[in-house]
Structures are given as C-alpha cells and as structure tokens.
Amino acid sequence: MSIRISTDGLAFCVYTPNSEPHYTYKRWQVKPIMSMAANLKEALTNEPILHGLFQRVNVLISTPQFTTLPVMAFQRDKIEDVFQFVFPKTQNYHVTYNLLRRSGVAIIFGIDRHVRQLILDDYPRARFYAAASTLSEFLSEKSLIGSHRKMYVYLHEGEMTLYCFNKGLITFANTYSVKGVNDCQYYILNVWQQLHYDQLDDTLAIISDEADASPLADKILYFIKDTKLIQASEDFRDTLTANESNNMPYDLQTLLVCGF
Numbered sequence: 001m002s003i004r005i006s007t008d009g010l011a012f013c014v015y016t017p018n019s020e021p022h023y024t025y026k027r028w029q030v031k032p033i034m035s036m037a038a039n040l041k042e043a044l045t046n047e048p049i050l051h052g053l054f055q056r057v058n059v060l061i062s063t064p065q066f067t068t069l070p071v072m073a074f075q076r077d078k079i080e081d082v083f084q085f086v087f088p089k090t091q092n093y094h095v096t097y098n099l100l101r102r103s104g105v106a107i108i109f110g111i112d113r114h115v116r117q118l119i120l121d122d123y124p125r126a127r128f129y130a131a132a133s134t135l136s137e138f139l140s141e142k143s144l145i146g147s148h149r150k151m152y153v154y155l156h157e158g159e160m161t162l163y164c165f166n167k168g169l170i171t172f173a174n175t176y177s178v179k180g181v182n183d184c185q186y187y188i189l190n191v192w193q194q195l196h197y198d199q200l201d202d203t204l205a206i207i208s209d210e211a212d213a214s215p216l217a218d219k220i221l222y223f224i225k226d227t228k229l230i231q232a233s234e235d236f237r238d239t240l241t242a243n244e245s246n247n248m249p250y251d252l253q254t255l256l257v258c259g260f
Helices: 036-046 076-086 113-122 131-142 181-194 214-221 242-247 250-257
Strands: 002-006 009-015 023-028 058-061 066-070 093-100 105-112 127-130 150-156 159-166 169-177 203-208 226-230
Touching: 002 250, 009 036, 009 250, 036 113, 058 131, 058 250, 066 076, 066 169, 076 093, 076 105, 093 113, 093 127, 093 131, 105 113, 105 127, 105 131, 127 131, 131 150, 131 159, 131 169, 131 250, 150 181, 150 250, 159 181, 169 181, 181 214, 203 214, 214 226
Parallel strands: 002 058, 058 127, 150 203, 203 226
Antiparallel strands: 002 009, 009 023, 066 105, 093 105, 150 159, 159 169
C-alpha cells in the first residue's frame, strides 16, 4: 500500500497483483479546520481500504520543505542541521532523507512528528519518501534520452516544482507557490537563465496534475523552442491502465514504478 500526504490532501493506493484492476486508488477529503494528523487519524479509523494486511507500506510526502545535497557531501548525523538551516521554523518536524542512486543526490525532508507517529503506530515498518525523491529518480532516467539538458516542470496543488538535469544528474530542484501562468513563466525563465540553458537546444517538459497546461506551454514556447507536455498515461502505460493513470497524481505514479 502507498499513502500520499500533501499539504491539503490524503490519498491511498493498494496494489493487488492477483486481481483486476491491480491498483485501487482513493482520495480522502480532508477537513481544513483539522490538523493533518487529525485528518489522518480519522482516515486510518474509517477508510476500509486501509484495514487490510500489507506486505509493504510506502508513505509519500509531497512537501515543498526539502533540500538536496550531493551524495559525496552527505553526512547522516548532519541532516537536522542542514534542514533547520534551510527551514528554520520547522522544529516540530522529524527530519529524514532518501539517497538517490540515479540522480546522485540526497533529498533531506521533514515529516510532521504526529503524522509520522500515527503511521508507525499502525504500520511499524512503513517507509517514508519525499515526492521530490521519486520524481528525481524517475525523471533522471527520462532525462538520459537525447544529449541535451532537461528541465521538468511539475504543476500540482497550487505549486510548481522544477527539476533540472544534465546527463541524468540533477542540477536544480525547488518548489514555488504559483497562482497562474504568469507566475509559472516567471520562475521557469528565471531558472532557465540562471542555469544558462540554451533556448534552441535544451528541453523543457511540463507535467500537470491540475488544469490543462497547454496555455503555459504555448506561452513558454515563444521563448523556449523545445517545449512539450508530458501525459502521465504515456509515461506509465506499461504499469497502469489509462484510467488508473488519469486518476492518480504523477508523483504517486513515480513511486509505484521507480523501484525504491
């Protein structure tokens, strides 16, 4: 089973290899007046899909509060210092990490302590991953197609996360709060310029869990020649049916296929 926790939502996906469909996906409607821990406790009590016996439980944390370090500079005993330096007002978070073998970095991220404990109470062997980790690993492999540098834009839940790669190695990752096409365009072109990407040769790919991203692609195409939209149903057609793929967030689908 996979549990996805984002700033304003909960979702669950159960994989059963000997049944059709293989994947059962459900979203849980959170109550804004309650904390995420209280919403999760209610879901754990009342959602039938969570009451089975599972060989493995993965927890995907979709959060902008992550930072990256090259694997060569990573020190396990320093992760809390690094996290608190980047995010000084998150003392109530448990700090953990994922080491990424493909993209060559460690992702350090935080989990609300109460949320983490609730999950461990029910699933003591649960494994925790940042959405940035699964996306980095999956997109790192995609970026190896062709010889040019790649920027991937992921639009989700009022946020935009940028991932940049050079020959499979991640060179930039960050999340921005955005309110429309103009905000997206500003951050994309700003990072593109900072990294000295080529407007004619390098590639921009846009992935969206929300509204149609065509207006953004059309606007960016004026500045970046090789701009394209990525459809989840195309990326995961060997693993998920089109109907399953259309319902799930893209980052959750990467967790199901990237082999952590």
